[in-house]
Amino acid sequence: MGKWWARLIGTAVVVLLLIGVALVGSAIHLFPQLRNPFAESTQETSGPVLLQSVQQLSRYEAASGTFQVVVDISTNSSILPSFLEGSDTMFIGVGNDNAYVDFAHLKGNDVQISSDRRSATLTVGPAQLEPATLDVQQSYVYAQQQGLFTRVNQFVSGNPNSQQSLYELAQKQIQAAAGKSELITDAERNTRTMLVSLLQSLGFQNITVNFTASAK
Numbered sequence: 001m002g003k004w005w006a007r008l009i010g011t012a013v014v015v016l017l018l019i020g021v022a023l024v025g026s027a028i029h030l031f032p033q034l035r036n037p038f039a040e041s042t043q044e045t046s047g048p049v050l051l052q053s054v055q056q057l058s059r060y061e062a063a064s065g066t067f068q069v070v071v072d073i074s075t076n077s078s079i080l081p082s083f084l085e086g087s088d089t090m091f092i093g094v095g096n097d098n099a100y101v102d103f104a105h106l107k108g109n110d111v112q113i114s115s116d117r118r119s120a121t122l123t124v125g126p127a128q129l130e131p132a133t134l135d136v137q138q139s140y141v142y143a144q145q146q147g148l149f150t151r152v153n154q155f156v157s158g159n160p161n162s163q164q165s166l167y168e169l170a171q172k173q174i175q176a177a178a179g180k181s182e183l184i185t186d187a188e189r190n191t192r193t194m195l196v197s198l199l200q201s202l203g204f205q206n207i208t209v210n211f212t213a214s215a216k
Contacts, residue, residue, distance in 0.1 A: 050120065050202070051111045054103050060194065062127060062187035063099040068092065069173040070142075071166055091163075093170025094138035097178035098130045099187035119206035120199050126214040127187035132175040134167055141166075 071091040102125055112121040141163070192209040199207045 050113065050199075051106060051108060053198070053202075054111070054122065054124075054195070055106055057103045060101045060103065060191055061098055062101055062190045062194075063183050064096060065098075065178060065181055065183045066094070066096050067132075067174045067177045067181075068094050069170055069177060071170045071173060073166060073169065089141060089166065090143040091166040091170060092140055092142050093134055093166075093174060095132050095134040095171060095174040097132040097174060097183065099127045099178075099183045100130065101125060101127050101187065101191045114206075118204060119208075120204045121208040121210070122195060122199075123210045123212060124191070124195075126211050127184045127191065128214070129175070129178055129183065132171055132178060134171045134174065136167065139167075139170060 069092075071089075071093055073089050073091070106124065110123045113119070188211050195209050196207045
């Protein structure tokens with residue numbers, strides 16, 4: 001029993017000596033540095049990580065506008081007078097259009113980060129307009145004059161698509177009005193504000209957001 005106890009004590013002493021040698025050797029860099037399993041680790045925000053974060057936004061709906069247009073369509077017969085055949089319709093069209101910025105196709109060189117990781121420059125595509133939509137509930141015929149034969153023909157035929165041409169023309173005019181408005185400018189300003197806020201939350205201090213020219 002005494003021999004086994006002596007061997008146990010001897011083994012424990014050897015293990016303690018080995019641990020002590022390993023710790024001393026690590027301290028004086030004779031052995032590889034031992035890692036502290038409880039130490040905190042910091043993950044830097046690199047270019048690819050930042051690019052992936054922006055790409056995940058995919059498509060940013062940056063601005064929306066409501067537009068009202070007046071559509072005037074006249075049809076007249078070349079033979080009969082207007083009070084017999086023909087029509088003159090004034091239509092009020094109300095619709096919406098949205099502007100967005102697409103981040104899905106950004107590439108690595110679109111994100112530039114300074115060596116001190118305090119400055120970032122992003123180059124994104126231009127704001128674009130979605131197809132305009134007509135609100136048929138808010139749109140209406142303001143005034144209409146029709147010749148006698150025209151009214152009779154529409155009553156007999158019962159054409160449910162008689163206002164389709166008005167809808168299509170109103171939608172095109174809303175699209176054109178959106179293109180002439182400040183919707184694109186507002187969308188790019190709102191996108192820049194969003195991206196600056198995002199990058200500031202990641203620790204960047206100096207942030208530049210550039211938009212490429214739109215394709216004509």
